[in-house]
Amino acid sequence: MNAVHFGAGNIGRGFIGETLASNGFDIHFVDVNSTIIDALNDRKEYDIELAAEGKKKIHVSNVDGINNKDNPEKVVSAIENTDMVTTAIGPKILPFIAGLIADGISARKANGNEKTLDVIACENMIGGSQFLKGEVYKHLSDDDKKFADEYIGFPNAAVDRIVPIQHHEDPLAVSVEPFKEWVVDESQMKNPAIKLDTVVYVKDLEPYIERKLFSVNTGHATVAYTGEYLGYKTIGDAIADEKVLKQVKGALKETGDLLIHKWNFDPAEHKAYQDKILSRFENKYISDDILRVGRTPIRKLGFDERFIRPIRELKERSLDYSVLLDTVGMILTFDEEKDSESVELQKMLKEDKAIDVIKKVTGLKDEDLVNEILASYEAKINK
Numbered sequence: 001m002n003a004v005h006f007g008a009g010n011i012g013r014g015f016i017g018e019t020l021a022s023n024g025f026d027i028h029f030v031d032v033n034s035t036i037i038d039a040l041n042d043r044k045e046y047d048i049e050l051a052a053e054g055k056k057k058i059h060v061s062n063v064d065g066i067n068n069k070d071n072p073e074k075v076v077s078a079i080e081n082t083d084m085v086t087t088a089i090g091p092k093i094l095p096f097i098a099g100l101i102a103d104g105i106s107a108r109k110a111n112g113n114e115k116t117l118d119v120i121a122c123e124n125m126i127g128g129s130q131f132l133k134g135e136v137y138k139h140l141s142d143d144d145k146k147f148a149d150e151y152i153g154f155p156n157a158a159v160d161r162i163v164p165i166q167h168h169e170d171p172l173a174v175s176v177e178p179f180k181e182w183v184v185d186e187s188q189m190k191n192p193a194i195k196l197d198t199v200v201y202v203k204d205l206e207p208y209i210e211r212k213l214f215s216v217n218t219g220h221a222t223v224a225y226t227g228e229y230l231g232y233k234t235i236g237d238a239i240a241d242e243k244v245l246k247q248v249k250g251a252l253k254e255t256g257d258l259l260i261h262k263w264n265f266d267p268a269e270h271k272a273y274q275d276k277i278l279s280r281f282e283n284k285y286i287s288d289d290i291l292r293v294g295r296t297p298i299r300k301l302g303f304d305e306r307f308i309r310p311i312r313e314l315k316e317r318s319l320d321y322s323v324l325l326d327t328v329g330m331i332l333t334f335d336e337e338k339d340s341e342s343v344e345l346q347k348m349l350k351e352d353k354a355i356d357v358i359k360k361v362t363g364l365k366d367e368d369l370v371n372e373i374l375a376s377y378e379a380k381i382n383k
């Protein structure tokens with residue numbers, strides 16, 4: 001069996017690649033990074049190192065690379081014959097690869113390939129694969145849409161593994177934390193016969209993706225933004241400061257209250273889940289930049305994202321969201337010249353009224369909440 005995986009970056013090589021390979025798949029990685037693609041084609045293998053005592057190595061083989069900028073037709077032909085498509089490319093990039101996936105689906109139809117296929121977006125977002133489906137369908141004819149409705153599934157997924165930016169001489173080497181969790185919505189699959197070992201298949205993904213996004217991602221981002229505000233550069237240094245630890249514990253307490261209220265998670269089990277997450281952030285074998293974890297602050301301030309959605313839903317339930325609100329004030333001060341969204345956000349805040357910027361980036365219509373965010377931001381800049 002073989003898979004086409006878009007995004008040969010950190011999570012692509014360091015998690016999805018490992019899982020597909022250990023399940024016996026040959027992998028065609030698709031990326032625009034020619035250094036990585038050339039190295040994959042030269043060597044057809046790479047190593048993953050576990051960031052833990054002993055630094056165990058995992059060998060991944062039977063891989064190659066396709067540069068979608070230079071050889072889009074090779075991507076289409078790989079999709080035409082593949083058993084699975086996955087992505088780990090970033091939510092904002094999905095629309096740019098949708099046309100290639102659509103062409104691959106059209107080619108399957110043209111060649112009478114009626115083998116069912118699942119396309120799984122492994123991105124940090126709610127409803128990622130279904131979002132990708134919407135983008136792919138924009139490129140399909142009505143006939144091809146009917147074919148896709150019958151044979152192509154887009155099951156949503158949640159992936160969890162911390163893979164920092166890599167600094168190795170070998171462009172393919174990747175160091176990852178030992179923890180990993182990949183959950184797929186089984187009810188949206190077209191080919192449920194292909195079940196990957198170590199992947200968890202569930203009938204309803206929503207509780208899992210919300211638990212992951214509002215715990216791991218809200219928590220990690222809280223460490224990043226609080227750390228940056230206090231002048232730190234790495235997650236490890238930031239979380240060693242008790243003010244940062246208090247902030248992340250406070251944020252997790254609030255999202256935990258929401259998750260327990262909304263999804264009936266067992267409080268003791270949820271506390272153990274949170275404690276595990278905090279220990280993952282403190283992993284001394286990983287050096288993770290605040291810049292990476294805090295990247296794309298405009299995306300992270302989105303209506304359905306890791307801060308605004310829990311705040312909205314806590315407010316609806318009259319539950320406390322003061323620590324999350326305080327953190328949002330700090331996100332608005334995130335000023336990193338290497339992150340284009342941070343630059344854009346700071347430019348908007350200089351040129352426009354802060355209240356308008358808040359409305360624009362969060363999509364909030366609730367005037368009271370917008371004013372609370374404004375007050376939180378002003379408290380941070382006037383300190």
Ligand SMILES: NC(=O)C1=CN([C@@H]2O[C@H](COP(=O)(O)OP(=O)(O)OC[C@H]3O[C@@H](n4cnc5c(N)ncnc54)[C@H](O)[C@@H]3O)[C@@H](O)[C@H]2O)C=CC1
Nearest residue numbers: 007008009010011031032033088089090091123124162163
């Ligand atoms: N790194 C992590 O710890 C985790 C990341 N994720 C999610 O995984 C996704 C990828 O994140 P990372 O692997 O960290 O990022 P990354 O930047 O390491 O990898 C993304 C890859 O996509 C490639 N790419 C960008 N534009 C492209 C295009 N138009 N066509 C083909 N390839 C393109 C880049 O060259 C890069 O190799 C994101 O959605 C992220 O939220 C999810 C869980 C953990």
Ligand SMILES: O=P(O)(O)OC[C@H]1O[C@](O)(CO)[C@@H](O)[C@@H]1O
Nearest residue numbers: 124160161162163216217220293
């Ligand atoms: O692009 P995003 O959503 O910030 O993804 C990076 C996030 O992924 C994780 O590494 C694991 O989910 C988080 O710890 C980190 O904050």
